Amino acid sequence: MAWKCNVCGYIHEGDAPPEICPVCGVPASEFTEIPSSEEPAEESAVEQNVSDVMVQTMINWGVTHVFGMVGHSNLGLADAIRKQCEAGKLHYIGIRHEGAASFAASAFGKLTGKPAACLSIAGPGATNLLTGLWDARVDRIPILALTGQIDTQVLGPGAFQEVDLASAFSSVACWSRTVLDTSNHAELMNLALKNAILQRDVGHLIFPNEVQTLPAPAPQAGSPEGRLPNLETTPPAQSIDQAMELINKADRPAIIVGHGARFRMSGILKLANELGCPVITTFKGKGLIPDSDPLGCGVLGRSGTLVSAHFMNSADLLVVFGASFSQHTGINPDIPTIQVDLDPITLGKFHSVAVPVVGEIGITAELFLKRLKNPACTDRRKEIAAKKAEWTTEKKNRAAKHEGHGLNAAEIFEALSELIPENAVIAVDVGNNTYSFGRYFESKGQPVLMSGYLGSIGFGYPAAMGAWAAAPDRPIVALTGDGGFGQYMGELCTAVKYNMNITHILLNNHELGKISTEQKMAGMTVWETDLHNPSFAEYADICGAKGFRVEKLNELEDAVKAALAVEGPALVEIMSDPELI
Structure with a gap:
């Protein structure tokens, strides 16, 4: 049973x-x-091969999706995956570039908190995975990498597609091992996933070609039972005491939430409402509180708003949940800070904080709430509403500017704020299009997936594929520029093949606009940032998707609504001004 x-x-x-x-x-x-x-019918020990046992172990650990490319050095492993797909236990998505596979798996983990797998052949297929794996590693996302390898008997002299994968993956994977004929095969998969999940990092397994189809000496698959501790960690009493001493006497506290708080917002919002204090998000945390919430103050930092900057800098105490304090976020180190995170290494990583609290974020927020004793803070809801009204006026002023070179980012995102469904998942790329999204898009609470610390161009569309795999019943919106989409244009064919319900909003300014801006700010000549593009709307039609092109603001609403209504992949190409961001 x-x-x-x-x-x-x-x-x-x-x-x-x-x-x-x-x-x-x-x-x-x-x-x-x-x-x-x-x-599925039980197979005898003789019929079970090494790959069968390891793939079953992977499934026992809750892995449901594999993104990858089948090739000559992973055929045995791919066949084991095929069997489980046909048994209904696993889903496989065949991509067009391995980099898209690791980006998609990273996005899957960012949305769900659970690992997906990415599969490649030896040599170039494996090295193509590295960028997406680095994205997962630096953003602290669990992910499993499965790479084929050439036969062990020809390793060494420089055979065809020979790459020392153990060395190549040593800096990106927290745990990496080669599967040998004498290995405890189920245990290797157990450890790969245990490390990926607990360290929120990359688990990696190398499968030499000839080992994949060897009869399994021990056909019993592994599982997580007895392997994973309960991580609902309660903070030490002393840390709670120290934190509450500051919270109870603060006049103008502010709460900042990052991606680490994604699945634990309930207690944080209760605490904020009790304090009547502003809630600010990092860019990776955009959407964790709707912008319409009376306490929601938007994104902080380079992609942020005047509202968030005001309420951070006017605070006399910052209570920070699940944020990494990256340079781009710009959390003020001069304000007394309580930092809460399950990872003790993250606490005070970039500068000393007043009270570092190690503990599960939801539990800690609830403890703070229970320990509130007539807090001295001022309810700032009216002040928040006034500052948000000022920001609304400023956005309208910016949206009114036109120079005849395409649509203004402020007007684009004002429209998209109304059009993108409340239950959508939004995957964004890198560049000025994303900075503008952070500033101008009014979130209704939609989760936002991005390449945070790595900031890798090209992330957006593969990430939307990962989001679709994780949440196929929700609207999935990819937001990219022309430069980012150009890196993985072939994946539109993947979306068509699997009929992925992805609505792609593409801002086309024929330029790597962010780089042009940086060259200008450095006093340099703008050089080699212009792009020669096809008609992306026509390209979508050629691929079998549905394409729409927008050149005027009055065309935008109808195009986006039509694209969202498509049952499958659609693309809205918006001709945008590279200067009005």
Whole structure:
């Protein structure tokens, strides 16, 4: 008898479901019995090969999706994945470039908190994964990389597609091992996923070609049972005491939330409402509180607003949940700060903070709420509303500017704020289009996925594919510039192949606008940032998607509504001004 977790997909074999899912922690009530007619026939020990055991172990850990490319040095592993896809236990998405596979898997993890896998061949296929894996690593996202390798007997002298993958992945993976014929195969997959999940990092396995189809000496698959601790960590009492002494006497506290608070906002918002204090987000945290919320003050830092800057700089205490204090965020180090994070290394990483609190963010916020004792702070809702009204006027003034070179970013995002559905997931790229999105888009609470610390151009469209895989029933919106989409244009064909419901908003200014801006600011000549582009709308039609082109503001609403109504991939190409950002 087998039982499947309805939340994460973990498969448990036994007469009854486990009391608690070892992967995602939900109770037994969230498990559904898999009818015996749907269970794959048990294969004998002789029939189970190394790849079969390792892929089943991967599934037992809750991995549901693999993004990759099948090739000559991963055929045995790919065949094991095929069997599980046909059994309904796994989903495979064949991409056109391995870099898109790792970006998609990274975005999947950013949206769900759970690892997806990316698959490649040896040599160039494996090295193509590295950028997306670095994106996951620096943004602290769990991800599993599966790379083929040439036969071990020809390793060394420089055979065709030979790359020392152990060395190549040593700096990007927190855990990387080669699968040998003598390995404990289930244990290798156990450890790859345990490290990826607990360290929120890259787990990597190298599969030499000849090992993949060897009979498994121990056909028993592994699982996370007894492997993962409960991470609902309560902070030390002394840390809570120190924090509450500051919170209870603060006059103008402000709360800042980052991506690390994505799944724990309930307690934070209760605390903010009790204090009547502003809630500011990092760019990676955009959408964690709707901009319409009376306490929502938008994004902080280079992509931020005048509202967020005012309320941070006027605060006498900052309470920061799940933010990394990156340079681009610009959290003021001169204001007394309480920093809360589950990772002790993150606490005070860039500068000393008044109270570093190690603990699970949701639990800590609830403890703060319980310990409030007649806080001295001023309710700032009216002040927030006044500053937001000033910002609305400023945005309208900016939107009114036109120089005849395309649409103004402020007017584009004013329209998109109304048009993008409240339940959408938004994947953004890198560049001025994204900075403008951070400033001008009025979030209704839509989760935003981005290449945060790495800031990798090209992330946007593959990330939308990862979001679609994680949430196929939600509207998925990709927001890119022409430069970013140009790096992974072929993936539009992937979206068509799998009928991904992705609405792509593409700002076309025929330029790497962010780089032009940097050259100007440095007093340099603008050089080699202009782009020769096709008609992206026509390109979408050629690929089998639906393309729309917008040259005037009065065309934008109808085009976006039509694209959102398409059951499958659609692209809206907006001719935009590179200067009015």
